[in-house]
Amino acid sequence: MGEKDYMEWFKKRLEYIKENKPLVHHITNFVVMNETANVTLCVGALPVMAHAREEVEEMVSLASALVINIGTLYPEMVESMLLAGKEANRRRIPVILDPVGAGATKYRTETAMNILHQVNVAVVRGNAGEVSTLAGYQAEVRGVESITHGEDMDRVSLELAARLGCVTAITGPVDYVSDGERVVTVHNGDALLGKVTGTGCMATTVIACFCASGEPYLEATAAGLSYFGVAGELAAEKAGPHPGSFHVQLYDALHSLDLDTLSSRARINLETI
């Protein structure tokens, strides 16, 4: 897909979301439940937050995408993540995994790996440390993090995606999205996103909204990250350096972002490697 075709596809996906309002089931952390539900609504999809073992399989069967986010994990919630993830797989509903804090504790690392092992995940989104931990580089997290600032990040992201066997988004000042064969980079966003908690989780939610409109997930993931990043830029322009106001403006921008603004501001490099 060339750049022009991609932007057309991107716009059609956004229109699809606004018209069809796909349901995005989240099993996510308690810190961002409200925020990611609002992000889902702002993009045009519908959120549902449900994590009881008693209902997650039935709930995910109504959804068009499933977010699994381990930010405040505990055993019962992890059990529900596995049940919902497997049911999503049976129904070919894409699963988007956010391995929050993988590498920080053994419990997070092992849980994220276990999910990746038992569930066919469509997309993983995390920072360089989290993703490299998942790919088995626990001992080298700091080393890999330093790599992320070097010039080899294209190659690293490709290798990590190949190891994980799914679309992998490593987010930071530049986002690297790879399926193990290609690497797409996204150059949108603003430093203020680092001043509000849960913006990584929000990015994952926007990716899920785009994946809810169907394959290919590499392109959908890049679209979600660019959409979120442009909204961050617009919010920063309005809110100045103030994180509270920025947080409010971020929802406004996610909601009002139109196709023309998106076309002119999306900075997606489809042919990095």
Add this chain to the structure above:
Amino acid sequence: MGEKDYMEWFKKRLEYIKENKPLVHHITNFVVMNETANVTLCVGALPVMAHAREEVEEMVSLASALVINIGTLYPEMVESMLLAGKEANRRRIPVILDPVGAGATKYRTETAMNILHQVNVAVVRGNAGEVSTLAGYQAEVRGVESITHGEDMDRVSLELAARLGCVTAITGPVDYVSDGERVVTVHNGDALLGKVTGTGCMATTVIACFCASGEPYLEATAAGLSYFGVAGELAAEKAGPHPGSFHVQLYDALHSLDLDTLSSRARINLETI
């Protein structure tokens, strides 16, 4: 009660809340805990969020109303809802039930019905699908939803309230409140309320604040819905079509809404049937 008497009563109830700051105990979902606590404060009451089996009976005994909201239910929380609800009944504290998602999964439907069976609920607030599910129309949810757009909604709401045996508020563009004998309609609100997560839960909280001031609950429920709807209208006027800003303005409006504005904007039809 005529329309003029009702507005006088409405104002007195609001003054009562501001002066007495009744405690509203919430056992509610994790998505809206912060938001509904803030709504409670804005209206002038005091919130407490507590859901441990170990304390809910003692906590509810200090409260003037109990909100039971099943938005992110799980077995331990449901157990606490039943314990608190029964204790509230023993102490004649009104219980307001928000059956979030009833009809979407069996677990939600059965839990909401079980609460309604075991606890003497004063008010149920939900959308047409949730309320009709509770009344035993699971198989016809879509059908009933279509009815909601028809002209028979008055009669439907009356029948549903009669079946549930308590004050029943079916909210949407128009809110239908019935005790099975009368139907009161509320014509306040704004479409932006659909762009922020948890506004239904917030409406339930405002109803609870008014019920905390005492009976009759039919009138208190209509008062709460009108108060919330007018605040939504004022917020929309300030925030334009922007959901993040609207969300902020909604708290401001809930807090500053004065008796004169309320008198001139409340659109409550007391004699629908």
Add this chain to the structure above:
Amino acid sequence: MGEKDYMEWFKKRLEYIKENKPLVHHITNFVVMNETANVTLCVGALPVMAHAREEVEEMVSLASALVINIGTLYPEMVESMLLAGKEANRRRIPVILDPVGAGATKYRTETAMNILHQVNVAVVRGNAGEVSTLAGYQAEVRGVESITHGEDMDRVSLELAARLGCVTAITGPVDYVSDGERVVTVHNGDALLGKVTGTGCMATTVIACFCASGEPYLEATAAGLSYFGVAGELAAEKAGPHPGSFHVQLYDALHSLDLDTLSSRARINLETI
């Protein structure tokens, strides 16, 4: 430390936080998880919210301070609080306890006392009722609350701190901070802080950010309360009497509060007794 030396020390601590970004581990209530994470970021530190028994000891070992807040306690979370608190003690990481609602239910009172018994707490922050309950004055809560408006509050706070055996902050219109030997009072803040849920929890978080920069905790606690109070004053000046806007402005003020503004507005009385 004289007043001038103290302000120098205060500024250095703030610079230390901004430069070193200490990790503040929270085991806190579900109502304020998002809000206190954002407060931590605004002050310049890094938040992590984690409460699974499986990981809290490992997580706290990465942190520079631990917040234990019992606002929505339940048995598994309490177990994690004790595990994390003991590990923090082994590693000499300061533990800041917020006994939300102690005195309201037996479960809260006993849990807070149990934590205080089993964990070496560096700082307790609560209102007069909560702190006096912890000190064993359950039967006299209302009486002690009335004392808080009298002139003997200096002496009361000294006695309570001596009983609790740690730095004790009793917050209200004036904050009383004592280690049992000295009393420091802080005269910052705004009445609007009472109109937003969780501002007490936020104050505890700011105290933890300052304690994360090291001892002495009496001075660090006063610094945190003054920092938070000045931010509240600045936010109130911008937001007028509107709690929704005030809440947003509070984050902005916590983020942008500079050393000069702090110097001119901090009202800390170091030599109350």
